[in-house]
Amino acid sequence: MTAFLLRRLIQAAAVVLVMSLLVFLGVFAVGDPIEILISPEADQFERERAVKALGLDLPLWQQYLVFLGNALRGDLGRSFVFNEPALKLILERMPATLELAIGATVAALIIGLPLGLYAGLKPNSPVSKGIMATSILGFSLPTFWVGLMLIMVFAVQLGWLPSTGRGETVTILGMRWSFLTSDGIAHLIMPALNLALFKISLVIRLTRAGVRETMLMDYVKFARAKGLSPARVTFVHVFKNILIPVVTVVGLEFGGTIAFSVVTESVFAWPGMGKLIIDSINVLDRPVMVAYLMMIVLLFITINLVVDITYSLLDPRVRLEGKQ
Amino acid sequence: MSAPTLEVRNLRTHFFTRGGVVKAVDDVSFTVEAGKVMGLVGESGSGKTVTGFSILGLVDAPGRIAGGQILFKGRDLATLPEAEMRGLRGNRIAMIFQDPMMTLNPVLRIDTQMIETVLAHAKVSREEARQRSRDALGQVGIPSPDERLKAYPHQFSGGMRQRVAIAIALLHKPDVIVADEPTTALDVTIQGQILAEAQKLCAQFGTALVWITHDLSVVAGLADDIAVMYAGKVVESGPVTQVLDAPLHPYTLGLIGSVPSRNRRGEPLRQIPGMTPSLLNLPAGCAFRSRCPRAEPGCAEPPPMAEYRPGQHARCIHPHQEAVAA
Numbered sequence: 001m002t003a004f005l006l007r008r009l010i011q012a013a014a015v016v017l018v019m020s021l022l023v024f025l026g027v028f029a030v031g032d033p034i035e036i037l038i039s040p041e042a043d044q045f046e047r048e049r050a051v052k053a054l055g056l057d058l059p060l061w062q063q064y065l066v067f068l069g070n071a072l073r074g075d076l077g078r079s080f081v082f083n084e085p086a087l088k089l090i091l092e093r094m095p096a097t098l099e100l101a102i103g104a105t106v107a108a109l110i111i112g113l114p115l116g117l118y119a120g121l122k123p124n125s126p127v128s129k130g131i132m133a134t135s136i137l138g139f140s141l142p143t144f145w146v147g148l149m150l151i152m153v154f155a156v157q158l159g160w161l162p163s164t165g166r167g168e169t170v171t172i173l174g175m176r177w178s179f180l181t182s183d184g185i186a187h188l189i190m191p192a193l194n195l196a197l198f199k200i201s202l203v204i205r206l207t208r209a210g211v212r213e214t215m216l217m218d219y220v221k222f223a224r225a226k227g228l229s230p231a232r233v234t235f236v237h238v239f240k241n242i243l244i245p246v247v248t249v250v251g252l253e254f255g256g257t258i259a260f261s262v263v264t265e266s267v268f269a270w271p272g273m274g275k276l277i278i279d280s281i282n283v284l285d286r287p288v289m290v291a292y293l294m295m296i297v298l299l300f301i302t303i304n305l306v307v308d309i310t311y312s313l314l315d316p317r318v319r320l321e322g323k324q
Numbered sequence: 325m326s327a328p329t330l331e332v333r334n335l336r337t338h339f340f341t342r343g344g345v346v347k348a349v350d351d352v353s354f355t356v357e358a359g360k361v362m363g364l365v366g367e368s369g370s371g372k373t374v375t376g377f378s379i380l381g382l383v384d385a386p387g388r389i390a391g392g393q394i395l396f397k398g399r400d401l402a403t404l405p406e407a408e409m410r411g412l413r414g415n416r417i418a419m420i421f422q423d424p425m426m427t428l429n430p431v432l433r434i435d436t437q438m439i440e441t442v443l444a445h446a447k448v449s450r451e452e453a454r455q456r457s458r459d460a461l462g463q464v465g466i467p468s469p470d471e472r473l474k475a476y477p478h479q480f481s482g483g484m485r486q487r488v489a490i491a492i493a494l495l496h497k498p499d500v501i502v503a504d505e506p507t508t509a510l511d512v513t514i515q516g517q518i519l520a521e522a523q524k525l526c527a528q529f530g531t532a533l534v535w536i537t538h539d540l541s542v543v544a545g546l547a548d549d550i551a552v553m554y555a556g557k558v559v560e561s562g563p564v565t566q567v568l569d570a571p572l573h574p575y576t577l578g579l580i581g582s583v584p585s586r587n588r589r590g591e592p593l594r595q596i597p598g599m600t601p602s603l604l605n606l607p608a609g610c611a612f613r614s615r616c617p618r619a620e621p622g623c624a625e626p627p628p629m630a631e632y633r634p635g636q637h638a639r640c641i642h643p644h645q646e647a648v649a650a
């Protein structure tokens with residue numbers, strides 16, 4: 001296991017290095033922030049001073065090395081707009097986004113697993129057919145449109161749920177969280193469900209396919225031949241097997257959920273990283289964009305590692321290979 | 325005289341598929357007494373496994389038992405409510421599956437899979453259930469059973485997995501075991517060991533054993549009685565020596581002829597000509613007609629099962645009753 005982890009960490013470092021170069025070049029190609037940051041009336045002298053202060057006068061490779069050196073010290077530059085460290089800006093908003101993404105993932109599992117299980121066990125019942133038809137909607141309806149519909153119905157017409165912001169928060173470990181107050185949870189429900197929409201459909205389909213495939217396996221029939229109760233066959237013999245693909249896919253999807261939260265955060269004015277990055281792109285706040293993208297890269301790599309470890313915990317065949 | 329342990333009477337198990345009704349088992353009858361071994365033979369697709377699943381009540385949709393009786397100590401299993409059937413499954417009636425590599429759940433430890441079987445039918449503590457599981461592993465010749473209990477299926481070889489499956493089947497000392505070609509996937513030495521053990525255990529516990537196979541030499545060494553299946557029907561049945569020495573049905577004779585034998589060395593193996601017919605469009609009358617060297621016009625009528633010699637039945641209107649030179 002240690003050797004496995006070490007190898008994975010070295011791989012991860014290499015990926016981060018390559019990605020940092022790509023991100024840096026990509027953001028550089030997007031546009032020249034000077035045009036936006038400096039008022040058109042500024043004279044040549046003021047302009048040059050600003051360029052120097054931001055380090056934009058150096059050749060590209062030097063800018064990259066400076067960026068890399070600073071990044072290694074945990075400094076991803078200062079926001080042109082807020083004049084604060086970009087990393088700090090991102091980290092301040094990360095809990096909101098994480099909370100939203102975790103909420104969406106939990107909702108997807110809580111809703112998707114039972115529905116998928118039912119649809120897999122009773123494939124021909126009308127209820128199952130309804131579940132499957134609805135799940136197609138989950139795949140195909142645009143997130144922002146569903147978000148707006150949710151606001152229309154539950155916030156505007158019924159007035160049950162608030163439509164913007166995080167609500168009341170509690171500070172733990174220096175970070176603000178909504179899910180610990182009832183007002184916060186009320187604010188979290190709609191955005192989390194909106195973000196979960198695609199995932200719920202994904203979990204339903206994965207679970208159903210897994211159940212249908214597993215039910216045909218000899219070991220399920222053998223479990224029945226042992227005289228086990230249907231509940232034990234379903235929840236131990238079948239469920240444990242389908243958990244492997246579901247956990248893998250949902251885990252790998254988590255990075256995508258965070259990236260996708262940009263849309264949901266904009267619709268519900270959820271003050272997370274997604275909203276920050278949209279604002280930053282509008283004003284070409286380069287350090288914030290770079291810092292955000294690097295955070296996403298790190299996140300994806302961490303998620304992959306965690307999924308691999310979880311997978312090996314669930315599947316004994318993988319676990320033991322690592323030991324030998 | 326008390327009822328035999330297992331008596332299958334005119335069993336019909338049909339699959340109602342889109343393409344039509346597949347009569348996988350269509351009039352199968354046999355009897356197994358306590359401590360006896362019944363060999364159920366026939367080529368691939370003849371309905372042996374489906375017969376086994378019918379006995380356990382494990383036929384899944386679109387299939388169902390469409391007729392006949394499965395009498396277990398006089399009680400008809402075909403009409404037994406599922407809850408009662410579950411109480412018998414794995415307890416009084418156990419099954420060993422064809423493919424040992426697929427029988428055990430890959431993500432559960434051996435102890436989990438054994439203990440759950442004990443606890444499904446016996447009110448004992450977990451510790452007691454573990455003891456019983458360990459003893460059962462020891463009984464089928466698995467070394468250091470305590471350690472092996474903690475292992476996962478993929479850590480066992482095919483032969484060892486089949487032993488585990490047999491140990492699971494033996495946990496409750498069942499009255500009936502249906503063993504579905506349990507040794508075909510294994511190499512010959514291990515096959516021999518498992519056969520010997522099965523025979524010993526059945527004699528010891530008085531278990532009625534249904535041994536499904538397409539290997540006549542296995543049946544010859546192991547079984548007391550034999551039933552030969554062809555296209556879902558039993559075409560010949562009787563005491564094993566009698567049937568193998570003097571088969572009545574042309575199909576049985578063909579099967580025997582296609583097995584390599586020491587006293588016919590040098591001669592080419594006789595093959596049964598033609599192919600097994602599709603169960604969806606069986607020829608009217610005798611299903612073996614298109615491949616039978618003795619076919620005559622009368623074979624277009626379905627032949628009845630008849631007793632041609634004491635205890636030996638065949639489903640053929642023109643059986644080999646003359647002295648056989650096999």
Ligand SMILES: Nc1ncnc2c1ncn2[C@@H]1O[C@H](COP(=O)(O)OP(=O)(O)OP(=O)(O)O)[C@@H](O)[C@H]1O
Pocket residue numbers: 339341346348366367368369370371372373374375385386387422538603
């Ligand atoms: N679920 C099903 N739906 C339709 N037909 C089925 C189904 N299960 C089995 N059958 C049919 O039943 C027939 C008998 O199958 P069975 O598995 O009992 O054969 P077998 O004698 O065990 O053969 P083998 O030696 O290959 O194991 C086959 O022709 C098969 O096509």
Ligand code: SF4
Pocket residue numbers: 573574575610611612613614616617618619620623627639640641642643
């Ligand atoms: S009934 Fe006729 S066709 Fe069928 S096995 Fe007997 S002789 Fe052959």
Ligand SMILES: [Mg+2]
Pocket residue numbers: 372373374422504
């Ligand atoms: Mg079979």
